[in-house]
Amino acid sequence: MTSRWREAKPADAAWRAPRGLSATARRQEQDLAAGCRDARMVALPDGDSAVGSICLRLPSKGRRVYAYLRWSVDGKTHERYVGEVAEQTRSANLAMAWRLAHKRSLTLVVAADEAPTSGVRQPASWASSPAVRSVMRGNKGRDTKPELALRSAIHRLGLRYRVGVRPLPKIRRTADVVFPRAKVAVFLDGCFWHGCPDHHRPAKVNSDFWTEKLAGNKARDVQTDSLLAAERWMVIRVWEHEEPFEAAQRVAEAVRARIARQGQGEIIRRKIARAEGDSH
Known part of the structure; x- marks a missing residue:
């Protein structure tokens, strides 16, 4: 996206997570912003995959919010820069960041279509077929x-x-x-x-x-x-x-x-x- 100078520092509501947000609530927030849990999968070098999360940051003296894709492997956190986001709410910025991550092929999913630039988007998928999306949702891992x-x-x-x-x-x-x-x-x-x-x-x-x-x-x-x-x-x-x-x-x-x-x-x-x- 094209960067634009901001006259004022973004409000905390545009990027900061609410205080006391539980781990479960954080996972649900990320799933909703990405579209589904499968849309958060990151490919690992050995062929395995990990669940990623978007981290929003505002530099102490900055006026722009930046998004990073993070995931953990064997207790070690890895991170990649995604891009700048410029919406008014945290949920909209998380959704925008996930769109950027999918568009830049930082995740295993590929963008199925051009989603709106604000708000929570529809699920991305590995392919544009609803049938394939159904298969992806059915791949729940342990305890099937x-x-x-x-x-x-x-x-x-x-x-x-x-x-x-x-x-x-x-x-x-x-x-x-x-x-x-x-x-x-x-x-x-x-x-x-x-x-x-x-x-x-x-x-x-x-x-x-x-x-x-x-x-x-x-x-x-x-x-x-x-x-x-x-x-x-x-x-x-x-x-x-x-x-x-x-x-x-x-x-x-x-x-x-x-x-x-x-x-x-x-x-x-x-x-x-x-x-x-x-x-x-």
Whole structure:
């Protein structure tokens, strides 16, 4: 946008957050300004993504409000300059800043249309298709219905596990269900996002973008499997369309088999240790 000199310093209401605004209220404020939570996603160098937020600042002796896009990775905050905003209210300036971020390709979304220059805008999207926007909204991450169904089925089989943790703490790969003792990591893959051979259908809108995006997801899956296998982890991938109990049985069999092998290995190690002790 074109900068313009201001005769007076902008009012606090144009940029400053209300006092006592809770973390939940701040998230809702950002979601509303961006259009939806998915419109706030920022691409990371390793192929992952993070949720971004707009920060509005007014220099102590300045007369212009500047917007910055911020996100956090492993507790470290990253920031990029977005641009100058010039509306009368904080909500309008947040909305303007998100439009600028989308237009400058600072986020994973692409601007679907030219939105108004003030007020809260309609949701931006990865593509201009309402169907694609629906898919994006359905990608809610942890605790989806398929995940809950799978975890419930595994629990009924008598197994205990950890949820949403990194099998290898130093590597940014989070498994949906993890069995630390057995070293088994379970990933529940969405049919759309991971290219299910049975149910995935190529996107007709913005097809080049989606082809590249899904190819990247598949390559990341292969890399994840390789990284875990190198550390002697077993990776089990379950498609979201699979029957939960059948998938749970597959997981349970693998976990119990690995624990049994570990037990046998421990018995052998003890026998060897005793034999070596007797020989001295």
